[in-house]
Amino acid sequence: xxxxxxxxxxxxxxxxxxxxxxxxxxxxxxxxxxxxxxxxxxxxxxxxxxxxxxxxxxxxxxxxxxxxxxxxxxxxxxxxxxxxxxxxxxxxxxxxxxxxxxxxxxxxxxxxxxxxxxxxxxxxxxxxxxxxxxxxxxxxxxxxxxxxxxxxxxxxxxxxxxxxxxxxxxxxxxxxxxxxxxxxxxxxxxxxxxxxxxxxxxxxxxxxxxxxxxxxxxxxxxxxxxxxxxxxxxxxxxxxxxxxxxxxxxxxxxxxxxxxxxxxxxxxxxxxxxxxxxxxxxxxxxxxxxxxxxxxxxxxxxxxxxxxxxxxxxxxxxxxxxxxxxxxxxxxxxxxxxxxxxxxxxxxxxxxxxxxxxxxxxxxxxxxxxxxxxxxxxxxxxxxxxxxxxxxxxxxxxxxxxxxxxxxxxxxxxxxxxxxxxxxxxxxxxxxxxxxxxxxxxxxxxxx
Numbered sequence: 309x310x311x312x313x314x315x316x317x318x319x320x321x322x323x324x325x326x327x328x329x330x331x332x333x334x335x336x337x338x339x340x341x342x343x344x345x346x347x348x349x350x351x352x353x354x355x356x357x358x359x360x361x362x363x364x365x366x367x368x369x370x371x372x373x374x375x376x377x378x379x380x381x382x383x384x385x386x387x388x389x390x391x392x393x394x395x396x397x398x399x400x401x402x403x404x405x406x407x408x409x410x411x412x413x414x415x416x417x418x419x420x421x422x423x424x425x426x427x428x429x430x431x432x433x434x435x436x437x438x439x440x441x442x443x444x445x446x447x448x449x450x451x452x453x454x455x456x457x458x459x460x461x462x463x464x465x466x467x468x469x470x471x472x473x474x475x476x477x478x479x480x481x482x483x484x485x486x487x488x489x490x491x492x493x494x495x496x497x498x499x500x501x502x503x504x505x506x507x508x509x510x511x512x513x514x515x516x517x518x519x520x521x522x523x524x525x526x527x528x529x530x531x532x533x534x535x536x537x538x539x540x541x542x543x544x545x546x547x548x549x550x551x552x553x554x555x556x557x558x559x560x561x562x563x564x565x566x567x568x569x570x571x572x573x574x575x576x577x578x579x580x581x582x583x584x585x586x587x588x589x590x591x592x593x594x595x596x597x598x599x600x601x602x603x604x605x606x607x608x609x610x611x612x613x614x615x616x617x618x619x620x621x622x623x624x625x626x627x628x629x630x631x632x633x634x635x636x637x638x639x640x641x642x643x644x645x646x647x648x649x650x651x652x653x654x655x656x657x658x659x660x661x662x663x664x665x666x667x668x669x670x671x672x673x674x675x676x677x678x679x680x681x682x683x684x685x686x687x688x689x690x691x692x693x694x695x696x697x698x699x700x701x702x703x704x705x706x707x708x709x710x711x712x713x714x715x716x717x718x719x720x721x722x723x724x725x726x727x728x729x730x731x732x733x734x735x736x737x738x739x740x741x742x743x744x745x746x747x748x749x750x751x752x753x754x755x756x
Contacts, residue, residue: 356383363392368399377409386416404436408444420451439714446720462509462756467726469749474500474540500537504751506530520554543570558588577607595639597628620649624658636667652687653697672710673717679703679732693738703732723754 356379363372373396380389393410396403411426427444430436436444453459508528515521525548532542548565563583569576581603588596607618623646630639645658662679685697707728711718718724731746 355379356385356388367395370396370399370403373399374405377406381409381413386413389413390417402433402435404430404433404440407433407436408440411444411447415447424448424451439716439719442714442722443719449720456514458511458513460509460511462507463753464507464756465505465751465753467504467749467751469502469504469728469747471500471502471534472731472746473744474502474534474537500540501535503533504531504749522552524550524552526550538572541572544568557590558586560587561585575608577605579603579605593632595630595632597630599626599628600624618650618654620647620654622647626660635669636665638663638665640664653685653689655686656683657686658683668717670708671716672708674708675706677705677707679705689738695738698737699734699741700736701732701734703730705730721755723752726751726753 356376359372359376359379363369363376366372373392377389377392377396380386380392390410390413393406393413396406397410400406407426407430411423411430414420414423414426427448430444431441506529508526510524510526512522512524515523528544528546528548530542530544532540534540544567546565546567548563550561550563552559552561561584563585565581565583567579569579581601583599583601585600586598590596601622601624603622603624605620605622607620624643625645626641626643628639628641630637640661640663643658643660645660647654647656647658649655658681660679660681662677664675664677666673666675668674679702681699681701681703683697683699683701685699688694688696705728707726709718709724709726710716711722711724713719713722727750729746729748732744734743734745735741
């Protein structure tokens with residue numbers, strides 16, 4: 309999620325994400341992009357000083373006061389912003405934007421009582437927009453949730469899409485095509501339509517502690533049903549247990565999970581894993597996320613040419629770094645993974661790099677991602693070549709998510725519509741292997 313204001317003072321992840329979305333909408337009105345999208349905190353401080361001098365000369369100028377409040381919030385001077393916004397409300401007591409920003413400023417300092425009071429005034433303000441009312445109600449609901457010891461969250465979704473080359477046919481390879489052996493010449497191979505459904509539910513309880521600590525149990529299921537390609541129908545059942553703890557300017561989480569995957573009507577594999585995640589916000593606009601994980605997979609005999617089960621153990625690590633600007637966010641991820649399999653030819657090492665940009669130029673959030681993955685197999689598969697296999701994949705993805713109530717950034721539990729498209733190419737050093745694949749899907753999701 310894009311962040312324009314620092315949200316690290318929030319004590320729960322739900323309130324933290326709610327605040328980020330809510331403040332983003334209003335902050336976009338505070339000054340021009342050139343004034344708001346600076347790179348260094350020193351520039352932010354200089355801008356605040358310059359605008360303050362202008363306000364000192366013209367203290368009743370509403371636009372200058374709004375610009376000063378925006379500069380103070382961006383500079384981390386939340387108490388100064390509160391003073392500026394209170395001055396704005398003495399000039400215009402029913403200014404809904406000032407009321408909304410003031411409530412969020414109080415939240416950043418943990419002044420929940422003052423925040424509740426201002427949000428209540430905003431809800432009674434006839435000038436408040438529908439988006440502001442919805443976000444105010446959501447924030448109040450999340451404040452109420454902080455007082456709860458136990459709560460339930462989740463979502464249901466349904467969608468449809470078209471997959472290009474789901475069977476994995478590759479240029480130049482000999483393959484079974486429509487019941488006969490032949491060479492693949494069409495990079496599209498076959499195009500298949502599919503339907504998707506998914507649901508998840510999380511049961512969360514807060515621990516009796518002065519710290520922000522929760523334990524949750526989650527259950528999830530998903531189905532991907534191809535129109536003709538029955539061998540690719542995918543059903544996943546999963547469960548997880550997660551411990552989360554809020555930290556100063558960050559959060560950590562530890563998760564245990566298991567999943568059972570069916571392809572068609574056959575049990576394909578079972579997996580068991582553990583992950584550790586740490587997220588940290590710094591320099592107001594930067595966020596770093598580190599993830600460590602280990603997964604054991606057991607492939608069932610029905611998908612093996614031998615009577616023995618195939619197993620693998622995958623360890624992986626990744627770090628994601630992102631920086632928020634006024635209307636967009638830039639970031640990238642680096643990852644490394646190692647898979648040890650029962651059969652050496654299935655053991656491999658993987659390196660990956662990706663870059664992304666998310667923007668709020670259109671109503672909703674648009675994200676463009678470019679990924680490069682390189683895989684080195686540790687032993688040759690002599691069925692194809694005496695050389696060790698090396699694969700490299702390039703892929704481009706575009707997604708857009710819009711809230712169907714606000715018709716802007718998805719907020720709280722409002723239903724949302726997601727459009728996803730991706731296209732990629734995998735090229736190997738053996739057997740003329742060159743696989744193209746693409747996918748376009750539309751999904752409707754309703755959180756609860």
